[in-house]
Amino acid sequence: MSTVLISGANRGIGLEFARQYAADGWSVIGTARDPAAATELTRLGTQVTVYPLEVTDPASIAALAGSLAGVPIDVLIANAGVPGVFTPAEDIRRADFIEVMAVNSFAPLALATALRPNLEAGTLKIAAAVSSLMGSIGANDWGTQYVYRASKSALNVMWGSLALEWKPLGITCILLRPGMVKTRMTNFTGIEPEESVTGTRRALASLSFADSGGIVGYDGKSIPW
Amino acid sequence: MKPRVLITAANRGLGLEFARAYAADGWAVVGTSRDTADTADLRAAGDDVTVLPFDARDDESIESLVRTVGNIPLDVVIANAGVGDSTRNASEVTREMWTEIIGINTWAPFRLAVALRPNLERGTHKKLVGISSLAASMGSGYNVPGGYIYRASKTALNQLYHTLSVEWRPLSIVCLVMRPGRARTKLTGFRGDISAEESATGMKQAIMNATLDQTGSFIGYDGQQVAW
Numbered sequence: 001m002s003t004v005l006i007s008g009a010n011r012g013i014g015l016e017f018a019r020q021y022a023a024d025g026w027s028v029i030g031t032a033r034d035p036a037a038a039t040e041l042t043r044l045g046t047q048v049t050v051y052p053l054e055v056t057d058p059a060s061i062a063a064l065a066g067s068l069a070g071v072p073i074d075v076l077i078a079n080a081g082v083p084g085v086f087t088p089a090e091d092i093r094r095a096d097f098i099e100v101m102a103v104n105s106f107a108p109l110a111l112a113t114a115l116r117p118n119l120e121a122g123t124l125k126i127a128a129a130v131s132s133l134m135g136s137i138g139a140n141d142w143g144t145q146y147v148y149r150a151s152k153s154a155l156n157v158m159w160g161s162l163a164l165e166w167k168p169l170g171i172t173c174i175l176l177r178p179g180m181v182k183t184r185m186t187n188f189t190g191i192e193p194e195e196s197v198t199g200t201r202r203a204l205a206s207l208s209f210a211d212s213g214g215i216v217g218y219d220g221k222s223i224p225w
Numbered sequence: 226m227k228p229r230v231l232i233t234a235a236n237r238g239l240g241l242e243f244a245r246a247y248a249a250d251g252w253a254v255v256g257t258s259r260d261t262a263d264t265a266d267l268r269a270a271g272d273d274v275t276v277l278p279f280d281a282r283d284d285e286s287i288e289s290l291v292r293t294v295g296n297i298p299l300d301v302v303i304a305n306a307g308v309g310d311s312t313r314n315a316s317e318v319t320r321e322m323w324t325e326i327i328g329i330n331t332w333a334p335f336r337l338a339v340a341l342r343p344n345l346e347r348g349t350h351k352k353l354v355g356i357s358s359l360a361a362s363m364g365s366g367y368n369v370p371g372g373y374i375y376r377a378s379k380t381a382l383n384q385l386y387h388t389l390s391v392e393w394r395p396l397s398i399v400c401l402v403m404r405p406g407r408a409r410t411k412l413t414g415f416r417g418d419i420s421a422e423e424s425a426t427g428m429k430q431a432i433m434n435a436t437l438d439q440t441g442s443f444i445g446y447d448g449q450q451v452a453w
Contacts, residue, residue, distance in 0.1 A: 143391035153384035154377035225363040225453040
């Protein structure tokens with residue numbers, strides 16, 4: 001039986017990942033800031049365990065890694081993220097910027113690093129992080145959402161560095177592009193979470209080690225950096 | 226009226242060479258320095274050099290610089306101030322280092338650019354320049370390990386300046402991010418393939434050559450496009 005760890009698994013894309021992997025018979029470790037409130041996640045079944053995680057808090061990450069010591073993880077999906085402010089450039093403040101860069105860029109790296117022994121003990125050895133078309137610079141011809149864009153671009157380049165660093169460990173580091181999905185983040189516009197996650201899981205299932213450092217989309221299409 | 230350039234961290238390294246190169250061309254230079262006691266070389270860079278304090282870590286310092294500049298036209302703004310990152314692997318990246326470097330290398334150049342937009346609009350050349358790095362490139366096969374936060378900070382800067390270029394195109398402001406090459410400066414521990422002068426004069430030429438059609442692009446000191 002394979003094991004997947006999904007951060008931010010209490011709603012949206014994270015919850016759908018948990019639902020589909022659980023339905024496939026995987027062991028699912030889901031994290032949420034408040035496990036007591038993660039009722040939809042808990043209800044998925046006995047193969048789902050829920051741990052508390054505040055992704056920007058190094059002590060919280062360390063506690064999670066401590067709880068999971070010795071547990072092999074096949075696939076890590078660093079999914080937790082925030083949309084950031086939608087204000088014009090003039091109205092963006094340092095605190096808005098730093099917070100989103102911490103949640104969307106720093107935290108996935110910190111989580112992956114803390115769980116490296118678990119990934120090494122796993123069979124599939126996949127460290128995935130949820131990116132976005134908005135992180136692409138080459139495809140950006142419409143502007144908007146400065147902070148979110150910057151955070152995903154930063155995530156992309158660091159995942160490339162991680163792929164380089166972890167190559168000797170045989171860990172595949174991959175970025176995921178789930179598409180525009182009906183979640184709280186998008187104000188419920190876009191495709192259904194089920195379609196996004198089905199496509200993204202298909203992409204994950206057909207990964208090879210040579211893909212490490214790249215980005216895969218739910219629709220199988222590639223995008224520029 | 227002679228053109229005017231504003232350069233952050235112009236007291237040494239690439240910033241100082243930019244100041245010298247623009248001054249030699251007869252430009253007025255506004256150069257900033259975090260340490261106002263270390264500005265003798267900058268003051269000597271030309272005969273129309275104004276030195277102002279600026280600390281990229283401090284929002285009040287950014288806003289203070291903007292207030293001091295007032296409504297004078299700026300033809301070129303070069304957000305050059307930046308710091309390196311000594312992390313060799315992912316496990317060395319701490320939240321504190323992350324916040325510090327992202328604040329200096331990404332947030333400050335963004336905020337400064339946005340706050341100085343009215344000055345750029347009043348200028349003739351209308352060019353905003355961020356100093357990036359080949360390390361920010363994902364598509365060029367860059368494979369130097371480590372430097373996680375530095376890479377992230379510069380890739381995020383690329384994205385922010387590119388986004389500005391999209392939104393500012395109707396204002397005819399040309400936004401560029403530049404690859405300075407591996408220049409011998411404090412940031413590289415003075416180990417590099419080119420001198421700071423060669424890097425800065427190369428970038429200055431590329432900035433001069435850039436038209437609105439190139440806005441939003443990533444250009445090297447050698448004038449070549451760099452992959453995102």
